[in-house]
Amino acid sequence: MKKLLTSVAALATVASMASAEGELNIFNWGNYTNPDLIKKFEETYDVKVTVTDFDSNTTALTKIEAGGHGFDIVVPTHSYIPIYVEKGLLMKPGIPEMENYHNLAPQWVDVDWDPKREYSVPWQWGTTGVAVNTKAYSGDVNTAAIFMDPPAELVGKVNVVPEMQDVISMALMYVGGTPCTTDKTMLKAARDALVAAKPKWMSMDYGMTEKMSNGDVMASVNWNGSTFRIRNNNPDVVYGYPKEGYIVWMDNAAILNDAKNADNAKLFINFIMDPENAAMISSFARYANGITGSEAFMPDDMKTAPEIVVPADLVAAGKFTGACPKEAQDMYTAIWTELQK
Amino acid sequence: MPSSSEDLAETARVRRNWLLSTPALVLLALGAAGPLLIVAVYSFLEAGEYSGVEWRFSLDAWFQILFHRDIFDDTISLADAHLTIFWRSVKLSLLTTIATFIFGFPTAYFIATRAPKQRALWLFLITIPFWTNLLIRTFAIMEVLRNQGILNTLLMKIGLITTPIQILYTDTAVLIGMAYVYLPLMVLPMYAAIDRFDFRLVEAGYDLYASRWQVLRRVILPIVKPGAIAGSILVFVPSLGAYVTPRVLGGGKNMMIGNFIDLQFGQGRNWPLGAALSMVLLVIVGAALLAYVRVSTKENPHG
Amino acid sequence: MTDTIAVEAKSARKTYGQGTEAVTALKDVSVQISKGEFFTLLGPSGCGKTTLLRLIAGFETPTSGEIWLDGKDISADPPNKRPINTVFQSYALFPHLTVAQNIGFGLEMLGRPRKEVAETTAEMLALVRMESLAGRRTAQLSGGQQQRVALARALAPRPKVLLLDEPLSALDLKLRKEMQSELKRLQTETGITFIFVTHDQEEALTMSDRIGVMSAGNILQIGAPRDIYTSPANRFVADFIGETNFIDATVDATGATLSGGQHIDIAPQRIAGRSGKMTLALRPEQLRIVPAGHGLPATLTHSVYFGTDIHCHLALPDGTELVARMQAAADGSAAYTPGTQVGLILPPDAIQLLED
């Protein structure tokens, strides 16, 4: 989901001391891993860490399934964890027995995609909502109508990020359905609403951090972390949590079954559950992390950021969406094709 | 009519040429045919649940290209969305080819009629954009076209318009971008053709009562046609598969074939359909090339 | 008189380039070419023949002066508006068209009906005897065949004037002779005014009604071939057309005195009242060699055998070199051996007087 934090993803290889005791190979989203965190880990445990980037869950999964990749740790989005588990790609490293396990925030312990946290620990979590430039529109922003039925002020100025999963799920919730549904009346309603809204959109593009900062785009379906950064550049931009339903997601670190450096990987999993280290992750990519006590180590601007602290009355509207089953997925693709034809 | 002994000599020559080409053919087979074969095979498999393929034979992908099983009432109809996407790609590619020709021909003509020393410089300037990454060039075009961009700012400064014109994220922007990106591919073969052109034929044309327009249409264009066709193929083929330019400048609202194939391999998780679509793209390109061969051999039956 | 003039150049000047690079290819040339005439421009390379032709065709505009056609100033008309066609030195046939299409091109551009184009093309193919090759591409023709197509293509629109820029120079000698008579036949048959450019003086003499001899951007002399040959206007013309002996002399009413003091007689009509330092010109075949003691004393330096002729190279006492052409004896032997003292007879009515 974070593939567009920057336009050009760089292969971030973090060098370290030549005399490293061991190695650790991490497979993570591009521009998502704080180099300082890696350095600290390397110095603490005398391990040489290599970070390799991927740009989408499907490419990551495909590469790992193909084998021979040499990675120890992968950081998929929550919806992909069950797929990894089903395909037998992840190991159970005994996370509940780990020293820092108690730091896990209670709401992130018993999660749908990994009920007892047997396989994975939180990396970062965020939401997909809407970003709006209040110069253009000063009404209610906590609604998916921003893009599903744009107010007159925003017609022709709205962008929708081309994330099929998120957009169609939000459209479904907007028309009263649930994500990944196979209920055809709901799917039809969502499709019709999307097709009707599309002429009022300006684009379906990534790169909103730049385009909303400089005022090319006035509103967009967007991620909270990106919107945080936009607001730092352009204080007129606010983040909205659609009350009809918005998307919550979490990226999770897990150890691969065929990891060659399983011991170092376990050290790393424990390492990132430490509040101070988790704060390092967040301060780099600007998303929350799910470790209790990490707030104390975070930059001040993150502690109160409206993009990160979800208003109490809107928490319930946030939905985790799993990876849809094939049947639903094919309908999503059909709607998407219809939308972009 | 060639005599039969000439025929025999010709056959022997052809056989020897094939033999000499063996290493190149083997490389071609491995480098080009191999991956193609994989794509072809994948198009006949079932889509995996979350990505990749299941190794079970299926014609679903090919069926899906042309027909659309309505997700709501299961009726089967022509897949008009797919046809729309294909048609848009072909249309934009054709327009791009025409645009590059309209701008490329005078450019090539201009260069070919400079003093020999200057020509090298002009050709060099034409190829400069090639040194830059495609993505960067496309973003540069975006800087020009966007609402607060160079073009709109300029037009507003000189008072031609009061509000910015929305060019970015339209098919026009895609057309401008692709024409810009592929222009050199038209100019270079056109230049080669015009450079070989004997300009005394222009005088012969005027001498025989042809107007400027007639000289262009009846003398220059037919003779530089092979260059124009080569340039058109070079522009049309990559335009058809273009991915970055329509994505960035078109604003992603409307897909072209390249984006559609990407959707199947990525978010759509339907590799067989992606593979089948790639094969269809290949067939279109093949047809274009075949048409080229047809036209060029008809032009020069003894060549 | 004017209604018999087809083309006229009036003080036509052409300067290429600017400033220090400027080349004046044509210096105020005036010439009148009559209707139905076979007019030849003859001169050495670079003298401006092609330039004059291009001014008439309209590919260049004169720097000053005018070009007239049929009593009208056409200097400002573009080439496609002038009823003048050109046979280019390179032929410039259209490679993408067949022989027949090449020939029909001009008529088609003139918007003539399809039927007329087809008929005239067939007629032209017959005229240049190329009927059997009508469907061929021009690249598959021999030089002579290409030449014929170029000719037919230029004649097909029935131009008032046909310009031919060294059309035969690319052909071998035998073919050239053939084409020379062919050209002459075509010109007689069609009655079209031909302006023909060559630097081959023999070609010019055999084919032309009139010749204009050019040098360094000027026309030095215009006249019928015989007049040009027998009465060249100056030393350049005399030298360029055929071989000529030149002798420096001082002329008075009775004849000329050479630098060695010898006196020779010249016919009064040749002297025409002139006197002073002049050049005597005499064709080699007009010199007669006689035994020593008669005529001008000279030494035979060497002789060159030419089959039917022998060219004898002679030296006068003052060093002037002359050539005399004699018939060879039946056995091919020379009458005189090198080193022999002989006498030279200069026929008084054959001597030309040229002012330098």
Ligand SMILES: Nc1ncnc2c1ncn2[C@@H]1O[C@H](COP(=O)(O)OP(=O)(O)OP(=O)(O)O)[C@@H](O)[C@H]1O
């Ligand atoms: N386009 C031009 N630019 C500059 N100089 C030129 C140009 N065309 C001809 N000249 C010059 O003008 C002079 C006359 O050229 P022109 O071609 O008329 O000679 P020509 O008599 O046809 O010679 P040739 O027998 O070699 O064809 C030459 O000195 C030539 O170099």
Ligand SMILES: [Mg+2]
């Ligand atoms: Mg010439």
